[in-house]
Amino acid sequence: MNMYDQTADTGGDRASQLFKAAERARHGGQTHRALALLVAARSTAGDNAPLRARAELQRGLLLSSDGPVADAHQTLLLAAESLGSHDVEGAEQALAAAAEAAWAAGDLTAYLQTLERPAGRTADETPPAERPEGSDAAAAPWGAFRAGMRHIVLLDFARAAQELEPLLAAAARTQQPDALLYAGRAALVLGDIAAARRLLGRALAAAGAQGVSGPTARILEFLAYAELRAGFHHQARAHAEEGLRAARRLGQRNIGAQHHALLALVFSLVGADSATEHHAKAALSVARPHGLLQVSTMAEWARARADLGHGRAEQAATRLAPLLRPGPRRGHFGLWMLAVPCLVEATVLAGLDEDVTDMVDLYAEWAALGADPQATAQLTRLRALTAREEDCDTLYQRALAEHEAADGQFEHARTLLSYGMWLRRRRRPLEARRQLRAALVGFERCGALLWEKRTRSELRAAGDSAAGDDVSALGRLTPQQQRVAGLVASGATNREVAARLSLSPRTVDHHLRNIFSQLGVRSRVELALLMNGDRTERRGGGGENA
Structure with a gap:
C-alpha cells in the first residue's frame, strides 16, 4: 500500500493526512510504515510548527516502544521543547515518555533531569501556559507521578507518598486506564503490592471495556511484575504471556522484551531451564541493541535465580556480583536492592571468601526507608546467613516473626528453607524438618516447583521418609x-x-x-x-x- 494514501493535494492537508495515517499505523503495530509516514509528514509540513512537533512526538513514541531508547529519549525531549509553547498536554506526554525511555535505559541522571524539566519554554524563554488550578490528578496523572518519582529517586519515600497521595485518591473515582496505570505504579513503588494489583487489574479491565489497546501490554507488564513480587507466580505468568501477545500485535518489541524477562523470572522458579533460557535469550536479543538495561538486568537475574534454585550457588554469585557492585557491568538502579538477597545467599552457600557485609549494610539502609514491606524480614535473614554462630538461631526466628507481618509467601518460604538447612547442619533434625515442611507448603502454594525440589532434598537429608518418595514433576x-x-x-x-x-x-x-x-x-x-x-x-x- 502506498504511504501517501488518503492524502490531499495541498501541502498542509497532505501533511495532516500523512500524520493521521502514521498514527493509525502506530496503533496498528506497523512501526516501520508509521516512521516512514512521519518522515513524509514532516517534509511536507512546511512552516506548520505544531504539526512538525506532533510528528516528532509520535516518532519518539515509536522509538520508545520499538527502537533504541536513548534515541527515543533525545527525540522526545526535542518534541517536548517544541510543544511547550502551545501544547502543554503534548509537552507533558513527551516528557513522560522521555522519562520512561531514560528509566528503561537505566540512565539515572537523565531520568532525574527529565522529571525536573518543565514542559517546554516559549521562544522568549517565558514559562508556557500551565494547567488550570484544581486540575484533577485523574485527568492529568503525570504531574503527581513525576513529583512522587523524583522523591523516590532521591530516596525520600515519606515525601514521595505525600506527592503520590492525590493520584491514589483520584484512582478511586476514575475509570481512565492511563490514570489507573499511573496509580498502580505509584502503589508499586511505595511497596503496597496488594493495592498495586487491584489498581492495575482495574486498569486492564477499563482498557478492555473501552476498547483501548495501546496501553494493554504496558498494564500487563506492571501487573505481572506486581504478582511476581507478591509470590503469585501462576498469575504473573498468565499476565506476562498475555502481555507478550499484546506487544507482538502492536509491534512493541521493547515491551515484549520486558515480558520475556518477566517470564524468565517466573520459569526460573519452576525449574524449567529450557524455558528460562529461551525467554532470557529472547529478552536480551532486543535489550542489547536497544539499550534496555532494565530488561537485560532482569534476564540475568532470572538466570542467577535458576542457578541458585538448582544449588549452583557459585555460578549464581558469579552472575550477580557484576550486576550489583559498582563497575561498567552494573545493572539497573531500580533492581539493585531486589537482587541483593540472592547475591548474599549465593555467596554464603558457595563458601566464597568475598565479604558481603557491605551489601547487607546497603540493604539495611534500603529496608529502613520502608519502601518494601518484605525487606525487613529479608534483611534479618541476610543477617542470620552472615552472623556469628551463636546469633543465627535468634535471627532466623526473628525473621520468621517479621514475615508474619508482611505479604510475600515465596520469601517467607525461602527463610523457612534457609533456617531448616541451618538446623540440619547443626544436627537438629526434628526442628529442621518442622521448618522444611512449612517451607515446602509455601513453595507449593506459590508454584515454585524448583524450590519445592530443593526443599524435598533437604527433607530427605533431615531424615523425613515421606520426602523420599518420587518427588519429580x-x-x-x-x-x-x-x-x-x-x-x-x-x-x-x-x-x-x-x-x-x-x-x-x-x-x-x-x-x-x-x-x-x-x-x-x-x-x-x-x-x-x-x-x-x-x-x-x-x-x-x-x-x-x-
Whole structure:
C-alpha cells in the first residue's frame, strides 16, 4: 500500500493526512510504515510548527516502544521543547515518555533531569501556559507521578507518598486506564503490592471495556511484575504471556522484551531451564541493541535465580556480583536492592571468601526507608546467613516473626528453607524438618516447583521418609496421567494417545487439562520441556543447562 494514501493535494492537508495515517499505523503495530509516514509528514509540513512537533512526538513514541531508547529519549525531549509553547498536554506526554525511555535505559541522571524539566519554554524563554488550578490528578496523572518519582529517586519515600497521595485518591473515582496505570505504579513503588494489583487489574479491565489497546501490554507488564513480587507466580505468568501477545500485535518489541524477562523470572522458579533460557535469550536479543538495561538486568537475574534454585550457588554469585557492585557491568538502579538477597545467599552457600557485609549494610539502609514491606524480614535473614554462630538461631526466628507481618509467601518460604538447612547442619533434625515442611507448603502454594525440589532434598537429608518418595514433576501425576503426559510430550495428538491407551479423545483431553493444572504448564511444548528436564534429572543430570 502506498504511504501517501488518503492524502490531499495541498501541502498542509497532505501533511495532516500523512500524520493521521502514521498514527493509525502506530496503533496498528506497523512501526516501520508509521516512521516512514512521519518522515513524509514532516517534509511536507512546511512552516506548520505544531504539526512538525506532533510528528516528532509520535516518532519518539515509536522509538520508545520499538527502537533504541536513548534515541527515543533525545527525540522526545526535542518534541517536548517544541510543544511547550502551545501544547502543554503534548509537552507533558513527551516528557513522560522521555522519562520512561531514560528509566528503561537505566540512565539515572537523565531520568532525574527529565522529571525536573518543565514542559517546554516559549521562544522568549517565558514559562508556557500551565494547567488550570484544581486540575484533577485523574485527568492529568503525570504531574503527581513525576513529583512522587523524583522523591523516590532521591530516596525520600515519606515525601514521595505525600506527592503520590492525590493520584491514589483520584484512582478511586476514575475509570481512565492511563490514570489507573499511573496509580498502580505509584502503589508499586511505595511497596503496597496488594493495592498495586487491584489498581492495575482495574486498569486492564477499563482498557478492555473501552476498547483501548495501546496501553494493554504496558498494564500487563506492571501487573505481572506486581504478582511476581507478591509470590503469585501462576498469575504473573498468565499476565506476562498475555502481555507478550499484546506487544507482538502492536509491534512493541521493547515491551515484549520486558515480558520475556518477566517470564524468565517466573520459569526460573519452576525449574524449567529450557524455558528460562529461551525467554532470557529472547529478552536480551532486543535489550542489547536497544539499550534496555532494565530488561537485560532482569534476564540475568532470572538466570542467577535458576542457578541458585538448582544449588549452583557459585555460578549464581558469579552472575550477580557484576550486576550489583559498582563497575561498567552494573545493572539497573531500580533492581539493585531486589537482587541483593540472592547475591548474599549465593555467596554464603558457595563458601566464597568475598565479604558481603557491605551489601547487607546497603540493604539495611534500603529496608529502613520502608519502601518494601518484605525487606525487613529479608534483611534479618541476610543477617542470620552472615552472623556469628551463636546469633543465627535468634535471627532466623526473628525473621520468621517479621514475615508474619508482611505479604510475600515465596520469601517467607525461602527463610523457612534457609533456617531448616541451618538446623540440619547443626544436627537438629526434628526442628529442621518442622521448618522444611512449612517451607515446602509455601513453595507449593506459590508454584515454585524448583524450590519445592530443593526443599524435598533437604527433607530427605533431615531424615523425613515421606520426602523420599518420587518427588519429580511426574510424581505429582497418577499412573494414567503419567502415561498420557509421556505420549503427549513425545509429540502424539489426543486421538493418537486415545488409540494407544484405549481411551476416548474426550477422556484424554480431561486428563491433559488436569496434567497442565497440576504441573503449572500451559502448552504441550512446556509439558515436553518440563518432562524432558525431569528425565534428565532422573538420569543424574541437572537439566539442559547443567
